[in-house]
Amino acid sequence: MIRDCEEGKIDLVITKSISRFSRNTLDCLTNIRKLKALGIPIIFEKESTNTMEASGELMITILASIAQQESASTSQNVKMGIRFGFQEGRGRLNYSVFLGYQKGTKGYEIVPGEAEVVRRIYRLYLEGFSPNIICQELMEENITTPAGGNTWYPSTVQSILENEKYCGDLLMQKYYVEDFLTHKSVRNTGALPQYFVEDDHAPIVPKAVYYQVQCERKRRSALMLDPGKLRFGRRIALNGRLICGKCGRILKRYVKPNEALTDWRCRQRAMVKKSNTKENASNRCDLRIVKETEIQKVVLTAFNRLPEMKPALIASQDHLRNAEIEKIDALLSALSTQQDQMESRMDQLTATIEKVAYAADGPEAETESETDESLKEVDSLKEQIISIQDQKNALCAQRAEHARHEIQLRILLELIDQMTGMSNEAENGDGACYDYEDFFRRTQYHVPSGVLQDGHMVLFENDLVIRYLDSVIVEDHGYVIRFKAGVEITVDEN
Numbered sequence: 001m002i003r004d005c006e007e008g009k010i011d012l013v014i015t016k017s018i019s020r021f022s023r024n025t026l027d028c029l030t031n032i033r034k035l036k037a038l039g040i041p042i043i044f045e046k047e048s049t050n051t052m053e054a055s056g057e058l059m060i061t062i063l064a065s066i067a068q069q070e071s072a073s074t075s076q077n078v079k080m081g082i083r084f085g086f087q088e089g090r091g092r093l094n095y096s097v098f099l100g101y102q103k104g105t106k107g108y109e110i111v112p113g114e115a116e117v118v119r120r121i122y123r124l125y126l127e128g129f130s131p132n133i134i135c136q137e138l139m140e141e142n143i144t145t146p147a148g149g150n151t152w153y154p155s156t157v158q159s160i161l162e163n164e165k166y167c168g169d170l171l172m173q174k175y176y177v178e179d180f181l182t183h184k185s186v187r188n189t190g191a192l193p194q195y196f197v198e199d200d201h202a203p204i205v206p207k208a209v210y211y212q213v214q215c216e217r218k219r220r221s222a223l224m225l226d227p228g229k230l231r232f233g234r235r236i237a238l239n240g241r242l243i244c245g246k247c248g249r250i251l252k253r254y255v256k257p258n259e260a261l262t263d264w265r266c267r268q269r270a271m272v273k274k275s276n277t278k279e280n281a282s283n284r285c286d287l288r289i290v291k292e293t294e295i296q297k298v299v300l301t302a303f304n305r306l307p308e309m310k311p312a313l314i315a316s317q318d319h320l321r322n323a324e325i326e327k328i329d330a331l332l333s334a335l336s337t338q339q340d341q342m343e344s345r346m347d348q349l350t351a352t353i354e355k356v357a358y359a360a361d362g363p364e365a366e367t368e369s370e371t372d373e374s375l376k377e378v379d380s381l382k383e384q385i386i387s388i389q390d391q392k393n394a395l396c397a398q399r400a401e402h403a404r405h406e407i408q409l410r411i412l413l414e415l416i417d418q419m420t421g422m423s424n425e426a427e428n429g430d431g432a433c434y435d436y437e438d439f440f441r442r443t444q445y446h447v448p449s450g451v452l453q454d455g456h457m458v459l460f461e462n463d464l465v466i467r468y469l470d471s472v473i474v475e476d477h478g479y480v481i482r483f484k485a486g487v488e489i490t491v492d493e494n
């Protein structure tokens with residue numbers, strides 16, 4: 001009948017009584033509302049009510065409150081069950097669409113092959129890939145999605161990257177059902193208690209990796225920087241990475257029918273040529289035109305010089321790890337101790353203030369001035385805690401930046417080891433992964449076959465560019481190749 005109404009076949013519904021109209025109050029209410037929205041009145045004979053009239057409006061209100069109660073009580077029961085589970089540290093999870101874990105006798109159990117995919121995703125992201133490109137990569141390899149499909153969406157990758165369960169923790173009640181009637185679930189931002197269980201189950205990625213990814217997500221969103229989007233995807237990896245050494249603009253690709261003739265030119269040169277006025281012509285950037293094949297050759301030359309740089313790269317990696325990052329960690333822990341002390345002092349003060357305020361006899365003159373002093377101290381403590389928090393945030397951002405640099409060095413060294421035949425076989429252990437070093441060892445990237453020959457890189461690969469290259473500066477008589485790890489290699493024109 002409802003469908004007929006929707007199709008406009010019915011103008012008016014006459015029914016014996018409310019109890020005949022539908023099974024429960026909620027259904028009844030939903031249907032009344034639906035028909036009302038379509039402009040179709042319902043007349044209940046027994047109650048002598050027309051839903052389009054004022055009396056009908058009153059009835060709908062009463063029905064609504066009954067439905068709310070009925071629904072709330074069942075919904076409350078279900079929710080209480082879930083919440084008690086949360087308090088005891090038992091979470092509820094839709095295992096069927098959750099990549100990497102399955103339901104075991106004691107909770108989360110790692111699914112070997114899937115855990116590897118999760119680690120791959122974390123690694124690719126840390127290497128600088130965008131969720132978009134990660135999706136392309138996974139689809140090219142026909143990796144099944146969490147829901148068992150073939151199409152990966154960036155939002156799926158994002159949700160895997162932000163899920164704290166992958167590092168063994170559990171945050172319960174992240175979402176809750178807000179509205180009994182619509183069953184709409186919303187993110188819990190403090191309306192209900194959240195329960196956090198550290199080290200609840202075996203991690204797929206180590207904590208340090210998980211937190212580095214969170215920092216990286218924050219950094220990218222703050223910069224509005226999605227490398228994948230900025231660099232126009234992976235097909236032409238050089239796009240956006242070639243920079244004019246004269247005016248600093250980005251080079252533009254000119255495709256020729258004969259692909260070997262395709263070249264790159266400074267954007268400014270191209271722009272001025274279009275407007276073609278005398279005044280502009282004098283400002284025109286005169287950077288030479290470079291052939292794509294030449295750039296590719298130069299990039300390979302730079303890659304092949306990397307092994308010479310190995311000692312320097314190891315030295316800077318050590319410095320980052322053992323000096324910079326460690327120094328920040330020490331500062332952070334000192335600040336946290338300080339903050340803890342301040343917070344407990346504040347709790348102490350607040351407790352005494354409350355005691356005085358609620359005392360039956362009312363405060364004496366003496367205690368009153370004491371209370372004033374305490375209040376002043378609380379205010380000053382609050383300010384100091386805020387300032388400590390700011391310092392901590394700044395340090396965390398710095399730390400993340402160093403860690404990012406360190407990861408770039410690490411993966412470049414891994415490549416060098418492959419070039420020089422020093423690479424160890426990846427121990428792609430299936431189980432839990434607790435250790436940072438272990439994570440990188442297991443997720444090692446292997447250069448596709450054919451790219452390396454006798455320790456030399458002989459084939460230009462777009463993915464190598466995306467992974468390791470920051471930019472190439474094109475100068476009049478040569479090139480500067482900048483790697484993400486911070487190394488620069490100058491190649492003269494031959």
Ligand SMILES: [Zn+2]
Nearest residue numbers: 244247266285
């Ligand atoms: Zn230029």
